[in-house]
Amino acid sequence: MSTDLSWSRGIDDFMKDSKGTGKYNVVVIGAGTAGLVTAAGTAGLGGRVALIERNKMGGDCLNFGCVPSKALISSARLTQSIREAQKWGLKKQEPQYDFGEVFERMRALRAKIAPNDSQERFESLGVDVFRGEAHFVSPHEVEVDGQKLRAKNFVIATGSRARIPKIEGIDQVPYFTNETVFDELTTKPDSMIVLGGGPIGCELGQALSRLGVRISIVQHGAQLLPPEDHDVAEFMQQRFAAEGIDVRLNANATRVSRHDGKVTLEFREGASITADSLLISAGRTPNLRALGLEAAGVEYDEHGVKANEYLQTSQPHIYAAGDITNRLKFTHTADFTARTVIRNILMPLPFLRQKMDLSVVPWCTYTEPEVAHVGLGERAAREKNVEYDLFTVPLDEVDRAVLESEETGFVKVLTKKGSDQILGVTLVGAHAGDLLHEFVLAMKQGIGLGAIAATIHAYPTFAELARKAGDKYSKTRLTPTAKKIFSWLYKRARQ
């Protein structure tokens, strides 16, 4: 996660008080994306800021989330391309790789990125970094390692961790979570149960399957990737099946046990699966433990710290940012909340403060093909009684996708009924996460699908997918009356 907020520090560097003494402008708890961005931004604007981290600088994204998972996915994707070499006119072959070396590469790349989030870098930005577990002792004081820190404002950015489902026997079996799998999975298991078929389970399940692990993805609900439309989830399920991944839907795991070094998961329906290992990816739970929120008078529930649209908690001088308060738990939303918090802490006048606007939030699941989404899907539109028109373009209508042998996928664009106002987009395909942003910008800036159609897109690019969706919209504008007028004009021109 880059926190390169290139704001210069003020000449007055507030260093009159030594580290930990006096009063800070802001004390930030948690050095994940939300905490780092808040600390860097506040220091960059000239504020005196303390940042507290109990574990690794960089939080989930760098250490146990986005960064290692995408490095692993990249290697896994290449193994699959090699397996499918005939698609590119090459000889069919099996990829040669060493499981441990693939993980080594992932850790090396993570280490390459880590300095961005390091204690040294943050200290060089003027942030006082404290290592230890922080807790509030009062609404105006946080304690870390026996030292009390005072501040005008506090930011709770303590993130989330894997939710461990309450299944009988879960405490007696070994399992991986995102916090352990990247560092502790050192030898390739023959098989693995992935408990949870959301984005994390799907991404890691497919990557590990491609790296030679027999994967069973166990999903409680009726589809993989619950936030997506059913057809999108079904598309991915078929892809997984084609790659040999065993997907169990509507599977209610009731008991887990260990025999002869293997893990067996039993279901209410009577079936069971046995595998060498278990990975839990069954949702997230907020990191509230040991924070002393009662001492601070900050309200919370099982979803996290409660905050208003300005990201203030029940104590207005204490803010919350990132997974600890976000419903949409992503690095980019953690970043966005942090930027909002920086502004709202700085602005003395209420009307200058910024409300959280999460109306246009993109996300992407980095499976192959990628599944990228912004705004309303069809199911959400129906649930909200929003009338819409739907424009769908399969990727095999895009020449570049065909030439790259990447024609699997499609885009679905929902527009407000009878207009070109984009309500939501789902893209399934190669580079979907990158391609989505043309639509994200369009939605944010109120640019319609017609305007996208009227924009020259370079040929041959994957980006033509957006223009083709625009063309489909434009064709709907050709009413029978308009066509009659054009025919008449053509006829007249021939006379």
Ligand SMILES: Cc1cc2nc3c(=O)[nH]c(=O)nc-3n(C[C@H](O)[C@H](O)[C@H](O)COP(=O)(O)OP(=O)(O)OC[C@H]3O[C@@H](n4cnc5c(N)ncnc54)[C@H](O)[C@@H]3O)c2cc1C
């Ligand atoms: C496997 C995986 C893959 C992911 N992939 C993506 C992706 O591709 N794209 C994306 O946008 N998002 C992804 N995410 C989500 C993303 O990682 C999180 O949304 C993001 O890290 C949230 O940032 P945060 O700052 O809120 O919390 P965190 O990164 O969790 O940071 C919180 C920090 O607070 C510290 N802390 C907690 N309590 C205390 C305390 N009392 N005192 C001191 N320190 C404390 C923790 O140790 C932690 O370092 C992924 C997540 C996972 C698990």
